[in-house]
Amino acid sequence: MLYSFLESFCIQFTFQLFISESIFLIDIPRKKHFVPRLVGFLIAQIFLGKLWETTLTVILPDSMLQYVCLYIGYALLTIIPISGSFDLELRELIFILAGGYATEHMTFALSKIILYLFHRQYTLYGSLPHLLITRYIIYVMGAMAVYFLIIRTKKKSGELGDSDFRIVVLAFIIMVFAIGFSVYWSYPEEYQGTRVGNIICPAYSFLCCALVLLMEYYVLRENSMKREQEMMEQLLKMSGTQQKSSKEAIDIINMKCHDLKHQMKALEKIENDSSRKEYLQEIREAVSIYDATYHTGCSALDYVLREKTLIFNERNIEFSCMVEGKMISYMSSADVYALMGNALDNALEHVLKEKEGERVIGLQIRHHYDMALIHLENRCSCAPEFKDGIPVTRKKDKTQHGFGVKSMIYIVQKYGGEVLITAKNGKFNLDILLPLYQKKK
Template identity: 35%
Template sequence: MDLTSVTLEIWRMLEVCCIALAFLVPLKKKESRWVRRAVICIALGGLVFLGMPVVIAHFPFMACVRSAVFLVFTGVLFWQCADLSFNSIVYCAVWSTMLGDFLIECNTLLYRNLMLKPIWSAVVGMVLLLVLTGGVGCTIARWMPDKGRYHTGPRQFAFALGLWVISVLADLFWVIWNPPIEYVSDWVLLLMIKFYCITVLYLQHGLFQKSAIRQELAMLNTLWMQQKAQYDLSKENIALINRKCHDLKHQIRAMRAIFTEEQQKKYFQDIEQSVRIYDVLAKTGNEVLDTVLTEKSLVCEANGIQANCVADGRVLAFMDPVDLYTIFGNALDNAIESVSTIEDRTRRIIDVQVYSEKQMLVIQIINPITQELVFDAEDLPVTTKEQNGYHGFGLRSIRHTVKKYGGFMTVKVEDGAFYLRLLLPKIPPQTPNQVSPE
């Protein structure tokens, strides 16, 4: 076995490992022992690559299989260390392999054409490795993942694999052609093919990311329109309840003078019990907030839920009515759905608070929970609802609306209770308009 060939293969593996680690570091890891797993994977990979010169010596075309070995090796590395789906594991492996191949071709071009001494070749290779690895680690490896994860769909997965196949076919063509060393332009052409494959892969990621954002924005605007229609309907219903309850109170007073005392006990107690619904009508100083709180209070009354509200609705007067309805409607729907599953009716409690804290307005909704919540990559609870067109968009809709006013949303579970906390500046940067999909 040629020592130079073995050294070259180990160096190539080291280059791919460095690129893969640059992609691995920003990702969410499976557990705290991911470093040990990474070391084991790299050590096993080194043993595999020790035999590569023997394989290539007997089967020259097997040099093209090196990229496939790189793909499998980096895929195992991501599988063992990162908390990713299968599609995302392969996607990261494709990135690492293609960038590693590009770095290998750069070193090969310099080695064959500059005719450097081994020591200087090693220095140049090390500089290239540090520059490319550092550049990748500080840029695309940190820019592309979303909170430590990739959301790779089937199309993005297939497209990435297709580009990798094109890169492998380019290697195969060069093995068959085997241009002389002095044909520098031909070797540069191979380098450019790999560079363009990497560029297209990055552009593809940007297009899919933009498409996902556009779809989510369209979904949020659809929900916004539905909330507007729901608010208009709720406003009409509450106004009708107000009128009917007011009329019934006057009718009861008039009928007391007609019926005897026994008849009054028989009929009027039931009637008065029926019009107690009027007592749940909220009065916060904000018509929109009164509407949504009253609507949800009626639902709470029907489900044996105690709803407590301490709110000064006047401080929310600057908000668009539909935005205000969206925030409280979605938040209270989630809270009602959660506490309705609690068997102990004394624990079915929802607290709504709206108050000022320094230069911020605070909206806080608290409700007890009985089950442990799982949070996704966006730090939002994973919904337990059945899959549908608007699956899991309640809290996303709230967060999107709050961001329009320069605020932010936090959720947490503490002492058996779920806290939804929204912070808004008292003086918003501007009055937001409805966002229309691109």
Template identity: 30%
Template sequence: MNEILPDIPRIYTALAEWLACMIYISVLKKRLSGWKFYFFTAGVLIIQTVFLVVTKDLSIIFWIPCMIAAIGMMFLFIYVSCNISVIEAGYFSVRAFVAAELVASLEWQVHYFIFNGKKSEEFLEIILLIIIYTVGFLLVWILEKRYTLEDGKLNIRQRDLWSTIVIGAAVFAISNLSFVTARTPFSGKYTQDVLNIRTLVDLGGFAIVYAYHIQLNELRIRRELEAVQNILQNQYVQYQQSKESIDIINYKYHDLKNQIIFLRAEEDADKRNAYLTKMENEIKFYETQYKTGNNVLDTVLASKNIYCIKNGITLTCVADGTLLEKMDVIDICTIFGNALDNAIEYEKQIEDIEKRLIHVSVFSQKGFLMIRFENYFEGELEYEGDLPVTTKKDMFKHGYGLKSIRYGVQKYDGVVKVDQKDNWFELYILIPLSI
């Protein structure tokens, strides 16, 4: 490096990188907690500081490999501390590196301006460092907290990660170009100019990766809304199809029932009578069995029950459908359709048919509409926020059923709660009866 340019002290750089990682760890879902987390973070700070100080005087040939190693430590710090994927950890590591470069560069530029590049009292330098780092990283935390989910699940894909890496690499290369050579159109010849260039480039780079982060967040929200809307529409279409099918089945049921009555009036042999009895019992399989007081709920329950019977699942229901009279048809289809679909999907995996049980309750209690779905459950629930993780393999395309239920319930100022008691999965819905 050019020795006439006063570079940032390696201890300052290590502290900036560590603080940047801590900012992103603070807004993500933790993997470590308690004393383990504190010991780990302290160890990382020591290792990072020692590494950067020891490699200070190495040849410029080793500069890039050392910076890559430093970023690698930031990656491990974030990945081990947070419950996120490797791709997400890489994404946030690059963003943390850019933020660290910006704050460290800004502090050193202000330091050089105030002290004019001369050695000053160490106490004053530390005070300035604390002020700049506190204000700088506090602003970064405020910005990141606004657009980063606690679980970090932005559905980051590999191409998103590589785009962020390219941006980060370009920012680092251009901002540090003057420290390698002054013979480029993008280099500065004077110290203050070089510091200005580095800080402004880092600021621009941070703005770019932050804007890209906002765009990814908006794309995630848009995809999620589209998925929820598709689920809402599909449940309503299923309801319409089920209603038509059940109407036809009921018509056939009554028609065949009348034919059976006519045949019984004839002189029948015992064998024929037994056959007709069997035929009548089979027809009852298709009869609408639910009379809750709400035609939409009856239709949804009947269609799901037919599917349950075919798959060896016992579906029971105790429901006062009149409590749903003020609820929109689509919302009834969404709430009950998705809840039952999720329960059925899981019960199909249970090997013991006797344990394939689903129960639905709809009742009023203390001025609230209570809707409860229960199904037999084996294992332990894993949560993302306040909702359980989908058990389906394709997590990107699935997991929106409960979100669509919550979306429909919130329209009526209601709340959704998921719980597990012994071997039962329980989904509670609480809605004020003033809807």
């Protein structure tokens, strides 16, 4: 009974495609109630696949076009369980569809070549062990080989979201033509058992499908490098903003020093003790802004906090800070300065729009389970609009929209962290989760 059930062409091919596509779905977010959704959609795929096979048998009996349409239809039907169970975009779906079918077809072509070289026929019917090996186990092995040789080694080069839609569609078209060519030369009886039908044609299909996979991951790598280049350019722009902020802090210091010189001269001429005491108190308050010395355990963070505190005090901004800087001390100094400097500058830009007395910024860096949580909040009476999780700028120059936030996200992702930005209850919140105690990158 098991043999009869597994012998169904629809069951076999559904399994082969699902195994081949699953290696591309390992890191894709899953929808709620994943298991029942997946099982239900797989049953629907099998049912529709059988219906598609029956329909083609009636419409295109004994035709090469029947087999071409049959395989393409089976491939398209895998959209049902994938899109129904995983949270992904259209280009990601096409990427997985093309890559999964290419993996399945590579395994099929290679197994056909090997069986021919060992003088064994790739028969559709046989014993249960033969069925399990040639229709199931070998596809698991083929999928694992592709995963460890191609997918796993290329994973750091980019994500599916970086795939170029046009190139992915082109890869899918190449794959379809390879399958059509394979069907055209494999099914005629005159080519069965010959080198043309069992070596030349499968080898050609194997190379075409391998080209599809390499093309897809080449696009990922190129797009990832392009994204990194754009981020580096944005970081350079952000560095210019940081330099402007540093100049502002230095200007504040110079201005205060200039005022102190005149105050010291005026103090020498004051003879009344009560007036002298009042004047000294004013000088102490003026000097107190330089007492903002931080020892957080991260020297780069200390520098940023000292610099920003000068600006906050000058602008009458209330700044509360409770941080454990050693949690992020593993990050490079440049990344800490860019990340925290830009975050605090963004908070400063928001609170300056508020009335005096309502300009409040709070910063925390603390443990959150086994992660480091950076929480920055500031007063925000007018919540901004969001697009793709990033606040939309109100500035006239939209070309520079969100590059500072994107740069922060880039730095955080570089260390395997996550960024969440929200605006609610009159507050703008930036939450960053980072792994603890990594090596510098």
